[in-house]
Amino acid sequence: MSMFFTIAVIVLVFLVIFQIAKASEYVSVLKGEEKSRAQSNKINGFLMVAFLVLGLIGVYLCNKALYPKTLLPVGSASEQGEKVDSMLIVTLWITGFVFVATQIVLFVFAYKYQENPKRKVFFFPHNNTMELIWTVVPAITLTILVVIGLRNWFTFTSDAPANSLRVEVTGKQFGWIFRYAGKDNEFGKKYFRVIDDANNNPLGQVWADQEKFNMKADPANNDDIVQSQTMYCVKGKPVQLIIGSRDVIHDVGLPQFRMKMDAVPGTPTTLWFTPKYTTKEMKEKTGNPDFIYEISCDQMCGNGHYSMKGIIEVVTQEEFDVWMAKQKPNYLVANPDKDPSNAPAAAATTPVVDSTKKVALAH
Template identity: 70%
Template sequence: MTMFLTIAVIVLIFVVIFQIAKASEYVSVLKGEEVSRKQNNKINGFLMIGFLVLGLFGVWYCNELYYGKTLLVHDAASVEGARVDSMLWVTLAVTGIVFILTQIVLFWFAYKYQESENRKVFFFPHNNKLEVIWTVIPAIALTVLVVIGLRNWFLFTGEPPQNAMVVEVTGKQFGWIYRYPGKDGSFGKKYYKNIDNASNSLGLIWDDKLGHDDVVMEQTMYLVKGKPVKLIIGSRDVIHDVGLVHFRMKMDAVPGIPTTMWFTPKYTTKEMKEITGNPNFQYEISCDQMCGNGHYSMKGVIEVVDQEEFDAWMVKQKPYYVQQFPEKDPAAPKAVADTAAKTASVKPVEAAKKAVAKM
């Protein structure tokens, strides 16, 4: 019922507009085409000024209303992300100034130079100076902006500092898998045909000893404040996109084609809770590429901590290989021996108790 009512209202509006247009046409015929055109021209001129004032006020009001809800209220949570903020502000300043000036000139000219019997129209089909100005100046401005963007891009996707930690991020429908190298500092090999959601989510090759100490996590990625991190990004199925809005970073996750980027976190999660005034704040990793029906739910969490907290967390993690093959755990034999020793020490005590009972 609501849909039919909406359609009826839209049709009614079009009918009203059509009738107003027809009435205006009849009035023009009665008044005379010349007189009607001059009156309409004057009315349109004043409407242009009104639209200019209301439009500029609307831009200001929307900025006042919604700026506080944007991420620009707080600076980037990564050192490199500050470059993105700087680039964005420069772009907004250049394009914003040009937009405001051109709109003011456009609507003011429509009012000031409306048709008048006291002024004769001057036509000129060609002007080399004007064409050079409106071609060269925008070209230079855009070139500068592009160069700034390329420099930042090459930095983010280039080689990180030598002390950078490395984390592999793999997208899947609809979640994220994170892998940390073990003490050897190297990732084990993987093969997509080995992927099994139950026992081998990344398709690791179990015979590769480099992967025996790799730590695999899902949904929550831990990073260290002040330490550069290089992300090796891939996908297990379709194209995803790693979106790190608070760090101002973004990179496609493509099946079979690893991509990389790096950044340095500036604030821990606890510090960001204080900065934002939000006790429930979480760094978010989102998928910024439509990837299926569950795209909206593809959200991960990033926990930024101090080095000591990270080390304590990492000590508690069991390698993925050991999780799948508990008998391969180096600590397993010791645990078995401890259990046997406890059992052996208990047996004499139980025997003594039985002997006493018989007496």
């Protein structure tokens, strides 16, 4: 019902505009075309100034109302993200100044140079100086912005510090899988043909020899820890993400950290950043007890794209160590018969008494 009402209102608006246009034509016929055109031109000139003033007021009010709802007031949750924020702010100031200046010139000129029978037309075909200014200045400005962006990009995607926590992030339709290296600090080999969700091998870790694929078992897999949907990292410690996908192209989006990177099947990508606040501290900072660090998919990847969200828990080093100590390697999860903690307790045995000694003692 509401749809029909909306359509009816739109049709009515068009009919009103059409009738106003027809009435304007009749008025111009009665008054005379020249006089009517001059009057309309004068009205349009004043309307241009009114639109300018109301438009700039609208821009200001929209900015005032919507800015607090963005992520900028809270600030970046990573040290590297601060560079992204500063780059964005500089870009907004430059483009904002250009927008306001050009709009003022546009509407003021429309008012100032309205039709006037006392003014003669000035033919202005060419001006090398002006063309040089409006070509060179924007080119230099955009070049500077691009250089700043590339410098930041190369920083985020360069080799991470030696003490970084390494986390392998794998996207799938429609969720995230995280892998941590075990005590050997090495990720075991994986192969997409041995992926088996039903048997707790979502990454295709090579635990046993795969003769038909000519692959040997990789012992480095035996202590790797695999988690789904929640990633843990440490405040103040660089974390390097080794990103991939097991089906289609996804995109790791970290809005609070101001980071993002494509997850491409068969082509690992990397990204690193240093968290500034724990999840608990961000809850206090934002005043939101339900705050979470989100990892989202920023690349349309299918019908369930909207639901492809994960959680990042930023904790202290002590909390992370406790969490890691509680985790069980995925090899033992998939092969419970290999888990020492599942071995049956040794059967209690009754001590055997030597009967010959008892007889000797009796005598």
